[in-house]
Amino acid sequence: MAEVTQQQIETKLKEYIDPYMEKDLVTTRTVRNIMIEGDQVVVDVVLGFPAGGYREELSAKLKEMLESLDGVAKARVNVNFQIEAHAVQKGVKMISSIKNIIAVASGKGGVGKSTTATNLALALSADGAKVGILDADIYGPSQPRMMGITGKPESKDGKTLEPMMSYHVQTMSIGFLVDEETPMIWRGPMVTQALQQLLNDTNWSDLDYLVIDLPPGTGDVQLTLAQQVPVSGAVIVTTPQDIALLDARKGLKMFEKVEVPVLGIIENMSIHICSECGHEEHIFGEGGGQRMSDQYEVDFLGALPLDRSIREEVDNGRPSVVANPDGRIAQIYRDIGRRTAAKLAMQAKNYAAKFPQIVIQNN
Numbered sequence: 001m002a003e004v005t006q007q008q009i010e011t012k013l014k015e016y017i018d019p020y021m022e023k024d025l026v027t028t029r030t031v032r033n034i035m036i037e038g039d040q041v042v043v044d045v046v047l048g049f050p051a052g053g054y055r056e057e058l059s060a061k062l063k064e065m066l067e068s069l070d071g072v073a074k075a076r077v078n079v080n081f082q083i084e085a086h087a088v089q090k091g092v093k094m095i096s097s098i099k100n101i102i103a104v105a106s107g108k109g110g111v112g113k114s115t116t117a118t119n120l121a122l123a124l125s126a127d128g129a130k131v132g133i134l135d136a137d138i139y140g141p142s143q144p145r146m147m148g149i150t151g152k153p154e155s156k157d158g159k160t161l162e163p164m165m166s167y168h169v170q171t172m173s174i175g176f177l178v179d180e181e182t183p184m185i186w187r188g189p190m191v192t193q194a195l196q197q198l199l200n201d202t203n204w205s206d207l208d209y210l211v212i213d214l215p216p217g218t219g220d221v222q223l224t225l226a227q228q229v230p231v232s233g234a235v236i237v238t239t240p241q242d243i244a245l246l247d248a249r250k251g252l253k254m255f256e257k258v259e260v261p262v263l264g265i266i267e268n269m270s271i272h273i274c275s276e277c278g279h280e281e282h283i284f285g286e287g288g289g290q291r292m293s294d295q296y297e298v299d300f301l302g303a304l305p306l307d308r309s310i311r312e313e314v315d316n317g318r319p320s321v322v323a324n325p326d327g328r329i330a331q332i333y334r335d336i337g338r339r340t341a342a343k344l345a346m347q348a349k350n351y352a353a354k355f356p357q358i359v360i361q362n363n
Helices: 006-013 055-067 113-126 187-200 220-228 242-257 288-296 308-315 328-345
Strands: 029-039 041-047 074-080 096-105 131-135 165-166 169-173 207-213 233-238 262-267 300-303
Touching: 006 029, 006 055, 006 074, 041 055, 055 074, 096 113, 096 165, 096 242, 113 131, 113 165, 113 169, 113 207, 113 233, 113 328, 169 220, 187 220, 220 242, 233 242, 233 328, 242 262, 262 308, 262 328
Parallel strands: 041 074, 096 207, 096 233, 131 169, 131 207, 233 262, 262 300
Antiparallel strands: 029 041, 165 169
16 A cells, blocks of 8 residues: 555645635645555644534544545544634734724614624634623623623722623623613713723633624714724624615725725524424525625625524523523524634734834833
8 A cells, every 4th residue: 555645634624615715725724744654644634713513523524535535444534623803903902911993884874784793693602712792882781681691880990990700701881880770871972982991991701702792883883992992803793674785885995995804694583484384485585695795705604594593592692602601692603603713714814913012211
């Protein structure tokens, strides 16, 4: 039996197209090491996105592929992941305790953006990332209820706030600081200042991702975020309805103008499945998110059904990803989370933290 070569192994591995990166593992440089000892092969794969629930499946598939090669009796594939900080807008300073900020936006209200942001954060956390969520909707904060958190955040030094913890996710919202039924009657400058304080005065602890749940529209908060907050990528949430897509396009265009990469589009309430008979119906139209992603050449991250359980679970403070982690809805959110993080992993990295600081001293 002829000994297998490294080139043969690489050629075989190129046949596997990763469903989240939509490219092969050799081209994306996630295959880090190939060791050959006679008819035994060991391959190390390091993904750039959290893959706790995908690691074993990927390892098994690659092992099977390699063992089909002539000259390979046994293969072992070690799959790990390493999350790097990615590039942000020019001239905006990174926050030392946060590697990546992902903004979740929508052109209009009522499309399920906050529910999507919450489940996206929980999905990334479930796959092994350190995640935080910032509720940037000052007028209508919903994260305290959605994450099932009551009480007020602590301040150890009287200047900064400790994030509230729920389901291993660090959370901050203006909703923790005011009564649930108290309206925020503030003008734009106060709102943007509140957002910056919530972001900068919270003691985030070594986050891989901070998911920012933005208010709907393209107003003061979005502009502040785009110009002063180091955002690695944005996600647009829409429904298939034409009027929602019209507004979602505005959000997409806004991020393009300020040079924040749009990681993709999530279509919410895409299909209704009758709980009685199982009949499927496209209540809000069909394929709008996919058409929009094709038109603007951005990725389609996934579609979520119009399902009563999503609404009930988030209203009860136990979102789908934690309420029924093995269910179909949670799996869709997990897939969307991996796809979002994988798209970000393929963006330019931020190397600022790796360069030494030059200090000039007078001796």
